[in-house]
Amino acid sequence: MRKITLSKAVNEALVEEMRRDENVFIMGEDVAEAGTPFKVLSGLVEEFGTDRVIDTPISEPGFMGIGVGAAMTGMRPVVDLMFGDFIFLIMDQLCNQAAKTHYMSGGKLNVPLVLRTNMGATRRSAAQHSQSLHAIVAHIPGLKIAMPSSAYEAKGLLKTAIRDDNPVVIFEDKLMYQDSAEVPEEEYTIPFGEACVKREGTDITLIGTSSMVQVCEKAAEMLQAEGISAEVIDPRTIVPLDEKTLVASAKKTGRVIVVDEGHQSFGITSEIASRINEKAFYYLDAPTTRIGAMDVPIPFSPALEDITVPTPERVFEQAKKLVSGELIDAA
Amino acid sequence: MRHDIIMPALGMAQDTGTLLAWHKSEGEAVTQGETLFEVETDKTTMEVEAPASGFLVGISASDGDEVPVGQVIAIISDSADAPTPKPESAAAPQGSDETSGEDTLPPGKPIIMPVLGMSQDTGVLVGWSKELGDTVHQDDILFEVETDKSVVEVPAGIKGYLVARLAAAGDDVPTGETIAIISDEPSKQMVNRAYSTSAAPAEQSVKPTDEEKPKPVAEPAARVDQPQRKQTVTAPGGKVLASPKLKRMAHQAGYDLSLLAATDLPQPYHARDFEALKHASESAGKRAVGSPSIGAIHTLSARLSGLEFEAFLGWAADHLDSSAGDHVIAAFAGASLADKAVVRVDRRGESTTYSTQQQLSQTVESDDKPDLILHDLRGTFISSAEFPPDRAPVIAIVGSEGDVTLTLTCMDDQLTGKDAAVLLNNFAGRVADPLRHIF
Amino acid sequence: MQYGLKRSVRDSYVVGMVVWSEGLSGQPLPHCSTIKSAAFQPTGPLYLPSIFAKLSVLANVKGLLSHTKRFAMNKSKTKLSADDALRMFRQMVRIRTFENNANQLYLSAKMPGLTHMYSGEEAVAVGICEALLPTDKITSTHRGHGHCVAKGADFKAMFCELLGREEGYCRGKGGSMHIADQSNGNLGANAIVGGSMGIATGAALTAKLKKTGGVAVCFFGDGATAQGLMYEVMNMAALWKLPVIYACENNGYSEYTKTEEIAAGSITARAEAFGIESYQVDGQDVIAVNELSKELVERARKGEGPFFLELMTYRYHGHHVGDINREYYRAKSEEQDWRDNRDPIIRMRGWLVKNKYATEEALDELSKEVTEDAESAVAYALNAPYPDVSEVDMHVYTDVEHVLA
Numbered sequence A: 001m002r003k004i005t006l007s008k009a010v011n012e013a014l015v016e017e018m019r020r021d022e023n024v025f026i027m028g029e030d031v032a033e034a035g036t037p038f039k040v041l042s043g044l045v046e047e048f049g050t051d052r053v054i055d056t057p058i059s060e061p062g063f064m065g066i067g068v069g070a071a072m073t074g075m076r077p078v079v080d081l082m083f084g085d086f087i088f089l090i091m092d093q094l095c096n097q098a099a100k101t102h103y104m105s106g107g108k109l110n111v112p113l114v115l116r117t118n119m120g121a122t123r124r125s126a127a128q129h130s131q132s133l134h135a136i137v138a139h140i141p142g143l144k145i146a147m148p149s150s151a152y153e154a155k156g157l158l159k160t161a162i163r164d165d166n167p168v169v170i171f172e173d174k175l176m177y178q179d180s181a182e183v184p185e186e187e188y189t190i191p192f193g194e195a196c197v198k199r200e201g202t203d204i205t206l207i208g209t210s211s212m213v214q215v216c217e218k219a220a221e222m223l224q225a226e227g228i229s230a231e232v233i234d235p236r237t238i239v240p241l242d243e244k245t246l247v248a249s250a251k252k253t254g255r256v257i258v259v260d261e262g263h264q265s266f267g268i269t270s271e272i273a274s275r276i277n278e279k280a281f282y283y284l285d286a287p288t289t290r291i292g293a294m295d296v297p298i299p300f301s302p303a304l305e306d307i308t309v310p311t312p313e314r315v316f317e318q319a320k321k322l323v324s325g326e327l328i329d330a331a
Numbered sequence B: 001m002r003h004d005i006i007m008p009a010l011g012m013a014q015d016t017g018t019l020l021a022w023h024k025s026e027g028e029a030v031t032q033g034e035t036l037f038e039v040e041t042d043k044t045t046m047e048v049e050a051p052a053s054g055f056l057v058g059i060s061a062s063d064g065d066e067v068p069v070g071q072v073i074a075i076i077s078d079s080a081d082a083p084t085p086k087p088e089s090a091a092a093p094q095g096s097d098e099t100s101g102e103d104t105l106p107p108g109k110p111i112i113m114p115v116l117g118m119s120q121d122t123g124v125l126v127g128w129s130k131e132l133g134d135t136v137h138q139d140d141i142l143f144e145v146e147t148d149k150s151v152v153e154v155p156a157g158i159k160g161y162l163v164a165r166l167a168a169a170g171d172d173v174p175t176g177e178t179i180a181i182i183s184d185e186p187s188k189q190m191v192n193r194a195y196s197t198s199a200a201p202a203e204q205s206v207k208p209t210d211e212e213k214p215k216p217v218a219e220p221a222a223r224v225d226q227p228q229r230k231q232t233v234t235a236p237g238g239k240v241l242a243s244p245k246l247k248r249m250a251h252q253a254g255y256d257l258s259l260l261a262a263t264d265l266p267q268p269y270h271a272r273d274f275e276a277l278k279h280a281s282e283s284a285g286k287r288a289v290g291s292p293s294i295g296a297i298h299t300l301s302a303r304l305s306g307l308e309f310e311a312f313l314g315w316a317a318d319h320l321d322s323s324a325g326d327h328v329i330a331a332f333a334g335a336s337l338a339d340k341a342v343v344r345v346d347r348r349g350e351s352t353t354y355s356t357q358q359q360l361s362q363t364v365e366s367d368d369k370p371d372l373i374l375h376d377l378r379g380t381f382i383s384s385a386e387f388p389p390d391r392a393p394v395i396a397i398v399g400s401e402g403d404v405t406l407t408l409t410c411m412d413d414q415l416t417g418k419d420a421a422v423l424l425n426n427f428a429g430r431v432a433d434p435l436r437h438i439f
Numbered sequence C: 001m002q003y004g005l006k007r008s009v010r011d012s013y014v015v016g017m018v019v020w021s022e023g024l025s026g027q028p029l030p031h032c033s034t035i036k037s038a039a040f041q042p043t044g045p046l047y048l049p050s051i052f053a054k055l056s057v058l059a060n061v062k063g064l065l066s067h068t069k070r071f072a073m074n075k076s077k078t079k080l081s082a083d084d085a086l087r088m089f090r091q092m093v094r095i096r097t098f099e100n101n102a103n104q105l106y107l108s109a110k111m112p113g114l115t116h117m118y119s120g121e122e123a124v125a126v127g128i129c130e131a132l133l134p135t136d137k138i139t140s141t142h143r144g145h146g147h148c149v150a151k152g153a154d155f156k157a158m159f160c161e162l163l164g165r166e167e168g169y170c171r172g173k174g175g176s177m178h179i180a181d182q183s184n185g186n187l188g189a190n191a192i193v194g195g196s197m198g199i200a201t202g203a204a205l206t207a208k209l210k211k212t213g214g215v216a217v218c219f220f221g222d223g224a225t226a227q228g229l230m231y232e233v234m235n236m237a238a239l240w241k242l243p244v245i246y247a248c249e250n251n252g253y254s255e256y257t258k259t260e261e262i263a264a265g266s267i268t269a270r271a272e273a274f275g276i277e278s279y280q281v282d283g284q285d286v287i288a289v290n291e292l293s294k295e296l297v298e299r300a301r302k303g304e305g306p307f308f309l310e311l312m313t314y315r316y317h318g319h320h321v322g323d324i325n326r327e328y329y330r331a332k333s334e335e336q337d338w339r340d341n342r343d344p345i346i347r348m349r350g351w352l353v354k355n356k357y358a359t360e361e362a363l364d365e366l367s368k369e370v371t372e373d374a375e376s377a378v379a380y381a382l383n384a385p386y387p388d389v390s391e392v393d394m395h396v397y398t399d400v401e402h403v404l405a
């Protein structure tokens, strides 16, 4: 099968959906001629023109709000937020307006809007351009959250997001834009709420989101060399969450590590771990543990930044501890 | 003035650039600002200008090459024919600046940091007793380790030449890590260094001379200052630490987890400790037979041949038109307890309760509370079982290789030790000789 | 070159108005060429009457002119001392030299992350910061090296920060986009466009409440005027008469987009709507910027603030160091034009020599010193240690040494 980059996959998804549905349009900073700083949208303005690929001023709350209004009145905007960190600027429009409109209107109004943004550290971008903030919006009922782990997921999930009648936030990992994966030529979509078992195993389950799927896969390789069989699961969307697949795997292996690039405390890892605890408790042979980004702002210095994010080595060490039955913090 | 021409970092997350074409050739004069070469990155191509005027020399990358950013690919020098110094590569790109990896280790058998305490995951090397290059014998003390507040002298365990010491006095080394290598022959290529995780040799890099896997050194010499601690992790209040999974398994099998606490196994317990739990339960059961009542619980076991019983059940199935097994067993057990009794039989996850009388034919199903509970495990792989006391005395029935083992557990207030013995003995007698029950 | 202190300063304001007027009349704003053609009008009347007449009509129609004060230098009370003039020159050279080195560090992959060059805009930071005391506060932007140097920072600690080293201003934790130098009143660069507007205004509130006589300057780009926060804080600053100066560095672009595509109407008029006195200044003329700043800073100290400045300037490099192929949004000839004809350092240099403040040789010597200073700071920083990894969980809270310990 042909291989394309994640960046190209996103571009293709947008082109296909914009050709399919004339109500779909893109709005954000430097999305047109510049095609975003990551060059993800290159070529779109040439095909669809500046009415459907709209450059905005640096007014995040403003264009997010305009997106919400357009979505409520018949358009299907794909709002481009240059960095996930800027989500803090648009919180009201996203969480008080977009997320709640359908509910508050008793099901009469819809906000079919996609917010495309990114996440991830280790670009040496320091504390205001390196955050992974998906947990913060996942907390708000009414929003769906997708986290593609490769070009294949990026395309399939984005197409589903655009067709969804709810506000959907997609977090792409900035460091993965140039990573290639097999993506079919034929059209496809990936349903929300269906996890993907990336690798089967029997001794321990590694649940990873976004780029952490790769981290888990690498850790699984390392574990295999030690005779430990790890199962790797990518939930693909964290809202809705495919609890069934995750719990079934937890029951099978009896041990689970959840890996995510958001801060470890109060994050996605905690949510998934506690659901497994609730639903698979009597099958667990070890505590379900979390590995997230260190609970500190992401530092600039490479010497510090590298130790704040989960690595295959850390997952590997933790998995070995769990499998060997070491007591995880008796205190 | 010499100017290094480097592969520039141009894209957002770019590690390499592809050199598309040089616009100047080796030795050619260039002026500042002139295009030197074209690079392709992230789907864009761009021209790179000369940062200074001079002569282009020492070109080390050619058209089409993919070059890491930051690498020197040519030099602008003051003269065309200056002896071109080999462009030293620029500072390594971020992140990769550690000096390259491991020193090669001499071949031989690895000596690892031994596990000496129960929950010990590292040991502090107190000091070496042998010098690099020394010959060592199996029983020679090789090093001293401090663990759990005791200092242990560790003998070499194998003989040969000490060719590598991979930890220094004071190093805290994870157990299982290789800290020395002993080889059959003296080696010129000896290594002496402090412990470092990154350079800890993987098995293959040590190249054991034979197929032997790295083995912990022999048991530490007798001179251990303190006895090994049996258990270091216990929960407060005597609670047993075990995984939910093992607890569930124990519960289903009717085992008492506290029995594990008396073993040498470290807590917390996991599913893998189930076998040990089973053994512990069995032996606890055996100890109980004939011993004076311990506290309030009696556990007694009887073992007998099951051949007659099997034959009888076969006959009963044909002649008595009953759900044979359960019905007969309930009747036998009930009759052993009293003239009339209610007996529950648990078999393969199903429970049936019978009200029994001396006459087999008067034994019928019932909804009453049982006076006696039977766990019939015949026909399963289980070869020994003992259940914790329940609301009524419990008898586990296990069959294996033609024998039947009956294990009775009860509280003293359900049956005194003497009555328990009578019950089990009667029941065992009936099972061993079923005809005695009928006639 | 037609460039004399008093005249040029006056001219520069006229120039500003020219740009402003054309923007106002709704024509595409030919940012650089207009300035260039108008900038060096030989000495002449204080205001170009014809243009001005047209302009006032226009502006009056729109009701915008009321608070836009044209800065007139005919009363230029203070003559610049040689020391002051040379210090401003040196500071501009220091910024340019710093940026050249930073650019090289980035391109040679020795500097992590990415960074935004201030080259071309030196007169703005220097002209304003030279009017401030070390105790006055500034807030800076993603394009912040210039502000940091101008406010008195030291090369070594700056390069160390850019390279993520322990001896950096922020112990390597902030990097290029977050340098703060609190010893000189720099409250920090900011990677969020417009993110520092509240901070600067808050610093001014402190100065007012504590009666320190201090002033705060908020640097931000033309692009940042699109942030709603600006309007909220300007409103409060005006209501409460806070000693804050909003300094909008209009370099004609916000990332890869021309200013006129992202900013409707006049920029100074935004502040005027709140009754804030506003000026448009030639940001390539350090003396003009400095004269005006000195006056406004003094007035702000007396409680006459806030003020708003729109400084017309230009960035020579791409939006960030990696923005190399940029002809799709900006012509090379335009860049060349600014570099050749409106460079703030070349202009100042000509003026210094012409007015006998210094000889060519002395200025060369000065530049050489600065270059050596920068090179030794770079060499020092390249060899300086990274922070110990144990620092990673320090400084999260003021009262917890290691938050994860």
Ligand SMILES: Cc1ncc(C[n+]2csc(CCOP(=O)(O)OP(=O)(O)O)c2C)c(N)n1
Pocket: A029, A058, A060, A082, A086, A089, C142, C143, C191, C192, C193, C194, C220, C221, C222, C223, C224, C225, C249, C251, C253, C254, C255, C319
């Ligand atoms: C809130 C926010 N939105 C977007 C960005 C991305 N971004 C960084 S710089 C920039 C352009 C800023 O333009 P301007 O304010 O004119 O400053 P200049 O770069 O021209 O100095 C943008 C959009 C950001 N850092 N913060």
Ligand SMILES: [Mg+2]
Pocket: C221, C222, C223, C249, C250, C251, C252, C253, C254, C255
């Ligand atoms: Mg700008």
